[in-house]
Amino acid sequence: MSLRTHTGGAADRRAGTVPRAVDQLGGSDRGTGAHRRSKVTGASPLMYVALTFVVLLAAAPLYFMLVMASRANSDILGIPPPLLPGDRLASNIDRVFANPDVQFGKALLNSLIVASTATLAVVVSSALAGFAFAKLKFRGSNVLLIIVVATMMVPVQLGLIPLYMLMTKIGLAGGLASVTLPFLVSGFGVFFMRQYALQAIPDELIEAARVDGASTLRIFWSIVFPALRPAAAVLGLLTFMERWNDFLWPYIALDFNHPTVQVALSRLAGGYYTDQALVMAGTLMGTLPLVVVFIVFGRQIVGGIMEGGLKS
Incomplete structure (x- = not known):
């Protein structure tokens, strides 16, 4: 009887000790977690x-x-x-748009058309090519990828004269097509989207879609492109800014009646006398679209990253 009592008392003490240890361990973990959260936040x-x-x-x-x-x-x-x-902000802006030699309103519209078209084409083509290089197995893929990366090593200035000769031969020199057509694809965009697709899209997801009978194009539009949305937003922002701020090629390829924003700003700053207030007013109007685009794309980037984090 005393043995059972002793054994039972020891077991009760051990049973009472375990919850206390667990409580202490949990309390220390909770305290450590709260401390870590306080340090993070x-x-x-x-x-x-x-x-x-x-x-x-x-x-x-x-x-x-x-x-x-x-x-x-x-x-x-x-x-x-x-x-x-x-x-005098309103009056200076009115002077910018009223200058017939600058055609600033037309320049804003031209830059918007060129930058938007190039951005849309680069994002779609880079997403398609990046998905193909990352997830599709075909002969010569490594060689083609090396060629795409090699195009990034050639300075743009080396191709200005041959490109202008080509645009002249096909009858596009002087118009907006001459500054849009050569930039509808991007080697950097293909490489960037390929690297992102390698990490963001699991092979098992694509295989499951194929088992369900989805075609390659359906897999791209329904599975791959939504997963590439954060990278597409970054690439779209960079492409839009690059095409909007481009000066050298539009200055060479476009005629007087088809200016872009940067060409129009160069006309404002040209001449024997430079009106700094007029130049700054034009620069301000040329910068505002970039600010708006940055805000829009910035929200998409953050939203895509948060969505991907919740899904993971």
Whole structure:
């Protein structure tokens, strides 16, 4: 009887010890997790100061561009220069659009057409080619990929004269097609989408779709392209900015009646006398579309990354 009592008491003590140990372990884990969460979510004041400094440093050129675009040319050239916006922004913008030698309104429309067309074509073609190089097995894929990567090593300036001769022979020199057609595909875009597809799309998912009877094109539009959306947004943003800011090739290929934004800005800054306020007003109007596109694509990038993180 005493043996059973002793054994039962020891077992009860062991049974009572296990929950306490578990509680202590869980409590320590919860405490450690809360501490880690507090360390992750908490930010030191120094971090906020550094972020504020970076934001101000990045926004300073835009702010001073706005200040100079809203002032008279005499105010800009004064010492010290003005630090606050003036009241001549609307009049300076009207002067930019009213200048017949610049054709700034037409230049904005031309740049929008060229950049949008090239962006859409580059994103679609790069996604298709990147998916093929990453997930489809075909003869000569490695050689073709090397050729695509090799095109990135050739400077654009080396191809200006042959490209202009080609555009002249086929009758496209001087029009918007001459600055759009050569940039409908991108070697960087193909390589970028291929690298992203290798990591973002599992082979098992494609095999399961094939077992269900889906064709290659159906797999691309229903499975692959939605998974490539964050990379497509980044590539679209970079392509749009590159085509919008391109100056050298449009300056060579386009005639006087088909300017782009950068060519129009060069006309504003040309001549014996440069009106800095007029140039800054034109630069401000040429920068606003990029800001809008960056905001739109930035939201898509964040949304795609969050969606991919939740699915994983």
